[in-house]
Amino acid sequence: MKIIHRSIFLVFSLTVLYGQDVIPPVGEVTTQITSPAKDNTSSISVRASDAVSSGANQITVTATATISGNPGITVYLSEDNGNTFATSVTITGANTPEALVIAKLSDGTGLPDGTYTDLKFVFTDQANNSSGPVIADSFIIDNTQPSGNEVTAVPTPRKDQTPAVIIRGNDNISIGTDKLKVSAASVAHGDILYLQKSGSGDFLASQNMNGGNTNTTFVLASTIGGSDLDEGTYTDVIITIEDEAGNETAFTLTTFIIDVTNPTGSQVEAVLPTPGSDSTPDLKIRSSDAVSSGTNEITVTATVNGGATTVYLDKDGNPPFATSILINGDNSTVTIYLASNGSGSGLPDGTYNDLVITFTDEATNSFPQ
Numbered sequence: 001m002k003i004i005h006r007s008i009f010l011v012f013s014l015t016v017l018y019g020q021d022v023i024p025p026v027g028e029v030t031t032q033i034t035s036p037a038k039d040n041t042s043s044i045s046v047r048a049s050d051a052v053s054s055g056a057n058q059i060t061v062t063a064t065a066t067i068s069g070n071p072g073i074t075v076y077l078s079e080d081n082g083n084t085f086a087t088s089v090t091i092t093g094a095n096t097p098e099a100l101v102i103a104k105l106s107d108g109t110g111l112p113d114g115t116y117t118d119l120k121f122v123f124t125d126q127a128n129n130s131s132g133p134v135i136a137d138s139f140i141i142d143n144t145q146p147s148g149n150e151v152t153a154v155p156t157p158r159k160d161q162t163p164a165v166i167i168r169g170n171d172n173i174s175i176g177t178d179k180l181k182v183s184a185a186s187v188a189h190g191d192i193l194y195l196q197k198s199g200s201g202d203f204l205a206s207q208n209m210n211g212g213n214t215n216t217t218f219v220l221a222s223t224i225g226g227s228d229l230d231e232g233t234y235t236d237v238i239i240t241i242e243d244e245a246g247n248e249t250a251f252t253l254t255t256f257i258i259d260v261t262n263p264t265g266s267q268v269e270a271v272l273p274t275p276g277s278d279s280t281p282d283l284k285i286r287s288s289d290a291v292s293s294g295t296n297e298i299t300v301t302a303t304v305n306g307g308a309t310t311v312y313l314d315k316d317g318n319p320p321f322a323t324s325i326l327i328n329g330d331n332s333t334v335t336i337y338l339a340s341n342g343s344g345s346g347l348p349d350g351t352y353n354d355l356v357i358t359f360t361d362e363a364t365n366s367f368p369q
Contacts, residue, residue, distance in 0.1 A: 020127060025050035025059055027123030027131045030097040035139035036173055038245040040110025041082055041103045044136060046121055050093035053125035057090040060124045065116055067104060075111075075119065076103045093125065111141045113172060142245035146171035146180055150239070150253055151215050157257035157291050157363040161228030162221050164199065165253060167239060170213040174243040178208035181242040184220060188236050189229065194221045211243065233257050262367040263289035263298055265359035268333050271352075279346020280317060280339045285357060288331040292361035296326035299360040302338065304352055311347070311355065312339040319344035329361065 031045035048059040063075040076085040078101040085106050091098045102119070104111050120133035152166035169180045183206040184193040194203040196219040203226045209216040220237070222229050237253040269284035287298045301324045302311035312321035317337040321344050327334045338355075340347050360366040 021052040021125065022127070022129060023051060024129035024131045025053065025093055025123045025125045027059075027061070027121060027134045029121065029134060029136045031099075032137045033102075033119075033139040035137075036142040036243075036245040037139060038143055038247055040112070040141050040143045041078075041101050041108060042111075042139075042141070043099050043101050044119075045097045045099045046091070046123075046134075047095050047097045048091060048093050048123045048131075049095040050125045052093075052127065054093040056092045058126050059091050059093045060088050061091055061100070061121060062088045062124070063102065063119060063121050065111075065119045068112055068114070071118070076106050076108075077101070078103065078108075082108060110143065113141050113144055115140050140173055140245070142171075142173040142243060142247060144172050145247045145249045146174065146211065146241050146243045148180075148239065148241040148249050148251055150251065153254035154220075154234075154256035156255070157259040157361070159258075159260055159363040159365055161231075161258055161260060162196075162219050162226065163229070163256065163258070164217050164219045166215050166217050167209075168213050168215050169209055169211055169241045169249075171211040171243045171247075173245065174211040176212070177210055179211040179244055180209050181206050182209050182216075182218065183207075183240045183242075184218070184237060185240070186234060186237045189232065189234060190222060193229075193237065194224050194226070195219070196221065196226065209241075229258050231258050231260050257291055257363070259291040259361065259363035259365060261290060262365045263287050263292065263329060263359045263361045265298075265300075265357060265367050267357065271338075279349075280337050280344060281347070282317065282335050282337045284333050284335050285327070286331050286333045287327060287329055287359045287367075289329040289361045291363065292329040294330070295328050297362050298327050298329040299324050300327055300336065301358045301360070303356050303358075304354055306354060307356065312342055312344075313337065314339070314344070317344075 025048045027048040033042045033044050064072050065075050067073040077089045078085045079089045082101040085103050117138045119136040123131040148169040154163040154165050195207045196203045197207045203221045235255045240250045242248045265287040271281040271283045313325045314321040314337045320342050321339045358368045
């Protein structure tokens, strides 16, 4: 019995010696910082347990971290949701989780971008007993927008109603495979545009791409099923690139035109006189197009013999003649001359009742006359 009494007295004396507390509190991180974090004054939850200092505001918490390559830098803490910061805060010692906001400076300046592997908390009770360092899980602060740009614009005007564009993105943190999220929108054309990556797979409201400045091709559509874009001019297609932390950047694609309407074309004046002795006869034509309405924007070709024989054309009747010529798309009258080859040799004698004139706009829509 004497030995037992002495053992009990020895344990008790280690705990409380003349009214003193010599056992350090136990602290832990209960909720880690979400990573990567856009918020550079992120929140983390801790709690402490102490046999003696178990009341409110009886445990002092301090923290350090390696900041910009410098180890052991004091981290400022806030227990009022970031309104005020100090080098230490006091929490209860009753094992109750409490949320703290961390910052680099007392004015609330956030932590710089980077990876943090040694955020350490120390818990000290009222008797000045301190826990060993409690290390939070590694986390990344990323408060920097990614960059992005158009590499190859949509060719315009175009007949294809699911056009492709090449873009790329870069980020200081999200640099790996499929680390960036890409989306597209056009307010004038139904808001959301759907994307297909690299010409295969599903059309989705967003796709992933590499963050290492790698060129990536995306095909645009109007629905998740890959439906065609409407005909028209697209001036406001905005590409948004978002990194893993939620930082965004946006840029507008170069204006492009979807044109699926054939031009019109007609013969204004027939070959005269007929029969005639001129083997390089002329005729007058005109063409009109809603999009290709400018100078030399309509391509004209001609064939005979059911399309088997190409007729060479020229606008002034002097060699060289060509298999195609350009005319205005504004419905103005143009005189063209016909020949059998590029040197301007005349057409062979005969009756021509199947001369077909084809008008093709810049988007490759064609109208045979």
